[in-house]
Amino acid sequence: MDSRIYVIGRDCAPQFLRLDAGEELSMTLVIPPGTDAGLSMEVDLAGPGARLDLAGVYLCPGAERVDLRVLVRHATGGCSSRQLFKGIVGGTARAAFDGLIYVAPDAQKTEAYQENHTLLLSDTARVETRPQLEIYADDVQCSHGATTGYLNPDELFYLRSRGIPEAEARHLQMQAFLAPVLRRLPAEIAEEIHASLP
């Protein structure tokens, strides 16, 4: 499978992608701390059997402004797409995620999934999530899930009661939260992300 990684602010991520019959693409977007980003991306699944595996991580511990818009369009049937976006937002940052799965009429046997999870770290941060489904075919499996929450205090207590200092324990929690996306990245980028956690 074609696999691409884009670090926003360093690499130029495509705005529009088209996957033809049988094409498979795995893509990971990384928005490191200190990056303001207004990113919109559109992926067309235009031929049967096309597969998209899209993931993203955004870290906004300071005063970042991140606005992510993703449109996955299933133009023909028999395609599958999977999206996973994870964000950590603190400080006075604002992060918005707007993801739409569009399934065209007669795009039967479509499989489309989308997940967006955010951790909110401070009183002054703001998060907005708009996961959307627009579906015009009946023989499909589509779902999305979205959550916003905070670091679980019970987990923190567990770690601290075993002698792990608070800051480190919080880092571990965040690493665990981000792990499903981070493990797609090469070691050096993942290390960089770990080091930059608030």
Added chain:
Amino acid sequence: MDELIKDLSSAQEYKEGFVTEVDQEYVPKGLNEDIIRLISAKKQEPEWLLDFRLDAFRKWQRMTPPQWGHLKLPRIDFQDIIYWAAPKRDEDRPDTIDPALMETFDKLGIPLREREVLAGVKPKGEVAVDAVFDSVSVTTTFRKTLAEQGIIFCSFSEAVREHPDLVRRHLASVVPVGDNFYAALNSAVFSDGSFCYIPKGVKCPMDLSSYFRINASGTGQFERTLIIADEGSQVSYMEGCTAPMRDENQLHAAVVEIIVEKDADVKYSTVQNWYPGDAQGRGGILNLVTKRGICKGSGSHLSWTQVETGSAITWKYPSTILKGDYSSSEFYSVAMTNNYQQADTGTKMIHLGRGTRSRVVSKGISAGHSENSYRGLVQMGPAAEGARNYSQCDSLLIGSSCGAHTFPVIRSQNPHAVVEHEATTSKISEDQLFYCTQRGIAPEDAVALIVGGYAREVLSRLPMEFAVEAQKLLSVSLEGAVG
């Protein structure tokens, strides 16, 4: 399965589609300040209410209809609507109800005589009914019984006359006049509706219910409902509605406001069965309503349950503002669309108070060429420490020409609040159908059975007599979609 899902040809049964022949009086067609003054004069309203209406009208004139709904709304000519229509009072018998109206509500299964029960099953308790016919309330039953406990349940016009202080204090306190285009229109021209006040600590001994009937042609219905539940009180409120079959679209723009004080508990249930239009999408009611409640005091609770099967177009978002600490709210919805119906419905849960909780369960069913959308907002304010929301939106598609959509918005400003949302879309699987048909259940019955099971989580929240009605409605609405 493919042969089962064929396009809809059979005429859908809408047994409430008859017209009642009664003498009616109307105000002239159109909308301007004179019409509003005329409506206000007909209802013998006090000065402050006329001013309220005129203020709303002036605001409305500067507003434009909202475009964000996933709907193809026909252009509405607001000057081509009669804003007030009422059956004429018989001069000889001013205190009794016209037998023709009595018969109408009898036919609809709504008991206007006390000691009778809703059609279908015999419920344990009685139900007090406020019956609204076009622009006026025909009667309100069980008023005496309720008054013994200090409960006020009457038509809105009566409340204005007899309890002006209560009305004035709470009117437009939840849905401000300029909230949206249709709410402003309603505030300017609202006719009748229900008013309900439950005093401190009183548990309402019976279910209260409003029944709205559109009869006259060329009119719109603009009812206004205000429910106030004082500290520690409890009430279950139901709302039903039907209209005749006509080739024209008729506008229904209502506003419902609910105020829930400390530790009070309000349950609001709706079975919406306005005329949905015919199989080709002609006619039907445009149902553009604003419903909102506020959980004002701590520990208060508001629960919305809706079954939406009718209307050509539904634009409706019963919402709750969770202001009191540890208050909670629920929204349970089944929205069913068939033929060319369009529905854009959902809820808003606005968490302001600490430890507030909300739960949203929405089940959409689309068939034929219909469009069915869930649209929702969950907002966690800066003070909503420890607040929690869980939303679940499922869509079921029957046939390949319909659409099902989900448009939720989650906004969080609090690092100690949790929001969870999930949505799925699917169709009735071949396996489920096969299982039923090989046991001798006809395909149509099998679909009704599966849909019933799918919607059960919501239907089970309805008061019993309503649940039976709703179950029947779902199977009627499905008719022609399968088989």
